[in-house]
Amino acid sequence: MIFDLELNNVGKVYDNGTPAVIDFNLSVSKGEFIAFLGPSGCGKTTTLRMIAGFESISSGEMLIKGKRMNDIRPEHRPTSMIFQSYALFPHMTVRRNVGYGLDVKGMAKAERDAKVDRILATLGLEDIAEKKPDRLSGGQRQRIALARGLVVEPDILLLDEPLGALDANLRKAIQNELKLLQKTLGVTFVFVTHAQSEALALSDRIVVMNQGKVEQISPPHQLYTRPNTAFVAQFIGNNTIFQGEVDGASDDRMLVSTPLGQLSGRPNGTLSARSRVNVVIPAEAIEVHPAARVSREQIAHTVGGNVVGASVRRFDVVGHVSHLTAALADGRTVSLEAHVDKYQPDAFPVGADILLSWQPGEATVIPA
Amino acid sequence: MNASGMKLSLGAYTALFLVFLYGPLVVLAILSFQTGPEGGPQFPIIEWSTYWYKHLFGLTPPSRIAPLPIEQALVRSLGLAVMTMIVSTVLGVTAAQAFRRKFRGSGVVFYLIVLGMMVPGVLVGLGMALVAKTLGIDRHWWSTAFVLHVVYTFPFAFLVMLAIFNRFDPSMEEASWSLGVTPARTFRKVTFPLIFPGVLSAMLFAFTLSYDEFSRTLFASGRDLTLPLAIYGTFSVEVHPNVFAFGVLTTLFSFALLGTYAALMMLSVRRAKRIAIQEEA
Numbered sequence: 208m209i210f211d212l213e214l215n216n217v218g219k220v221y222d223n224g225t226p227a228v229i230d231f232n233l234s235v236s237k238g239e240f241i242a243f244l245g246p247s248g249c250g251k252t253t254t255l256r257m258i259a260g261f262e263s264i265s266s267g268e269m270l271i272k273g274k275r276m277n278d279i280r281p282e283h284r285p286t287s288m289i290f291q292s293y294a295l296f297p298h299m300t301v302r303r304n305v306g307y308g309l310d311v312k313g314m315a316k317a318e319r320d321a322k323v324d325r326i327l328a329t330l331g332l333e334d335i336a337e338k339k340p341d342r343l344s345g346g347q348r349q350r351i352a353l354a355r356g357l358v359v360e361p362d363i364l365l366l367d368e369p370l371g372a373l374d375a376n377l378r379k380a381i382q383n384e385l386k387l388l389q390k391t392l393g394v395t396f397v398f399v400t401h402a403q404s405e406a407l408a409l410s411d412r413i414v415v416m417n418q419g420k421v422e423q424i425s426p427p428h429q430l431y432t433r434p435n436t437a438f439v440a441q442f443i444g445n446n447t448i449f450q451g452e453v454d455g456a457s458d459d460r461m462l463v464s465t466p467l468g469q470l471s472g473r474p475n476g477t478l479s480a481r482s483r484v485n486v487v488i489p490a491e492a493i494e495v496h497p498a499a500r501v502s503r504e505q506i507a508h509t510v511g512g513n514v515v516g517a518s519v520r521r522f523d524v525v526g527h528v529s530h531l532t533a534a535l536a537d538g539r540t541v542s543l544e545a546h547v548d549k550y551q552p553d554a555f556p557v558g559a560d561i562l563l564s565w566q567p568g569e570a571t572v573i574p575a
Numbered sequence: 576m577n578a579s580g581m582k583l584s585l586g587a588y589t590a591l592f593l594v595f596l597y598g599p600l601v602v603l604a605i606l607s608f609q610t611g612p613e614g615g616p617q618f619p620i621i622e623w624s625t626y627w628y629k630h631l632f633g634l635t636p637p638s639r640i641a642p643l644p645i646e647q648a649l650v651r652s653l654g655l656a657v658m659t660m661i662v663s664t665v666l667g668v669t670a671a672q673a674f675r676r677k678f679r680g681s682g683v684v685f686y687l688i689v690l691g692m693m694v695p696g697v698l699v700g701l702g703m704a705l706v707a708k709t710l711g712i713d714r715h716w717w718s719t720a721f722v723l724h725v726v727y728t729f730p731f732a733f734l735v736m737l738a739i740f741n742r743f744d745p746s747m748e749e750a751s752w753s754l755g756v757t758p759a760r761t762f763r764k765v766t767f768p769l770i771f772p773g774v775l776s777a778m779l780f781a782f783t784l785s786y787d788e789f790s791r792t793l794f795a796s797g798r799d800l801t802l803p804l805a806i807y808g809t810f811s812v813e814v815h816p817n818v819f820a821f822g823v824l825t826t827l828f829s830f831a832l833l834g835t836y837a838a839l840m841m842l843s844v845r846r847a848k849r850i851a852i853q854e855e856a
């Protein structure tokens with residue numbers, strides 16, 4: 208099978224010695240929507256620019272449709288890039304901007320015009336086709352940039368935080384449009400963002416990066432349920448992490464001794480006996496019980512021993528959602544929320560002792 | 576200081592600036608309408624006349640005052656200024672383009688270039704004369720002087736273009752490449768139209784600086800004089816109001832140049848629009 212895009216041990220060291228990307232491996236199938244997600248400075252833009260050809264590749268190999276691209280100039284790569292600043296040409300009308308990439312292809316004028324018209328219509332830009340981009344709104348300019356990048360029919364569309372400059376509402380709307388457009392056209396998208404919600408909402412797979420390295424490549428849901436590393440567990444979602452030591456295994460459960468007692472969860476990765484591990488528990492998996500009404504023993508056997516004591520630090524109700532902040536014995540806090548019917552204010556006065564429990568299948572044990 | 580006081584002092588400052596800028600010119604302009612040929616370059620105006628303007632163009636009956644020997648000098652100066660403008664602007668644009676990427680020794684090269692506008696002109700001129708003599712090269716306005724004019728004006732063009740490129744968003748060029756357009760075509764279609772106002776400014780700088788350059792030209796131009804040298808030469812004999820008349824005409828020429836510059840500037844904005852419409856049609 209030939210992948211649309213392959214990165215094999217790709218690395219980038221800038222001239223000043225900054226190692227920006229280290230041993231990047233990724234294979235992308237045609238029509239996939241891939242997001243690069245990670246904190247500022249982790250190397251997302253650098254990787255995208257290497258794919259586009261704006262930065263040289265220091266080590267490793269990059270293939271598009273099986274063809275090595277390392278030494279191919281940007282204009283000869285079947286990629287097209289959308290910039291956060293949109294980089295529209297201010298001296299051309301919207302129509303000229305969009306048609307720009309077709310002018311050099313030696314295409315008959317009629318065919319070119321038809322293509323431009325079609326993409327303008329697809330993105331709802333017909334009415335502003337004769338305007339200059341600098342008089343238009345952020346959302347409109349975003350769409351022009353998309354039209355300009357897509358009209359040349361790239362194999363891969365590269366997007367560097369394309370929604371970053373838009374306000375929250377518009378971002379949501381364009382996000383949906385983008386997803387629809389991508390599915391309709393079947394073009395492979397590689398999308399850089401540091402907004403979790405964006406990556407989770409849009410992509411088929413997410414590449415989580417940290418300090419130039421790939422931490423995990425997974426479908427969005429799996430990043431929640433099966434984080435591979437402590438970094439991913441902290442970066443994605445709202446997880447509580449307990450450090451401990453492997454005690455043993457039973458069935459597909461790993462037993463871990465922690466300062467808060469023995470916990471169990473599903474192992475992820477190779478874990479040897481007595482090795483240091485992290486137990487990751489998503490906030491959504493945690494059940495809260497008032498200690499005044501139920502005892503630890505009553506719950507423990509139903510949740511594989513996953514019960515820890517805590518106390519109510521804060522309790523607020525916003526609309527129909529209760530927000531509960533629980534303080535653990537070691538001083539850390541866990542933020543939980545649920546429908547107000549489930550967490551009733553009178554059951555959780557501030558300072559009351561509570562028990563937190565979760566099913567072992569919901570917890571993930573990963574190497575420390 | 577309160578706001579109105581601030582305004583007042585700024586206004587006064589501006590007024591003073593304008594007086595010093597245009598005061599000498601106004602005095603010159605008034606005296607250029609002195610009667611001739613007996614009227615001298617001083618007040619009072621004996622009688623208003625356009626005698627000295629006619630005298631400039633040889634339209635007056637012969638008198639003891641010789642016509643200004645500037646006709647050929649003017650042609651030379653204009654030619655030199657145009658040549659200098661073209662070469663310096665091209666060099667300035669390409670050098671600034673090269674400086675967009677850091678390269679080894681770029682700091683040193685930068686200061687070497689900028690030095691060209693800092694070193695005293697008399698010294699450079701003298702140096703050039705000595706070099707020419709040593710090497711046995713003839714000095715001409717179009718050879719040795721021309722080289723010095725370029726060395727002098729190129730840094731101005733370079734700095735203007737550097738400032739322009741500084742504000743230029745390089746992702747615009749990258750966007751063009753990623754749409755399949757070669758760097759050469761990208762420069763023509765995207766980069767150049769966007770830096771064009773800067774190029775015009777660089778041209779204006781190079782032209783005006785070369786047009787009235789004196790100290791470098793003095794030693795480096797050889798026998799044939801440029802306009803500033805020719806005018807200076809007439810002072811050493813006796814000053815007549817015909818020099819003032821000529822000054823007025825040159826100033827008008829400068830204004831015309833500025834007007835052309837402004838018009839071209841506006842045109843460059845409109846042109847893009849028109850091309851877009853034409854190519855659509």
Ligand SMILES: Nc1ncnc2c1ncn2[C@@H]1O[C@H](COP(=O)(O)OP(=O)(O)OP(=O)(O)O)[C@@H](O)[C@H]1O
Nearest residue numbers: 221223225227246247248249250251252253254401
């Ligand atoms: N041209 C450059 N020269 C030297 N170092 C660079 C250059 N560009 C980026 N870097 C460094 O490389 C690292 C990765 O940068 P990159 O721009 O890829 O991060 P990013 O993940 O896109 O961050 P952000 O979310 O802030 O955009 C950073 O440490 C950055 O300082």
Ligand SMILES: [Mg+2]
Nearest residue numbers: 251252253367
């Ligand atoms: Mg970035």
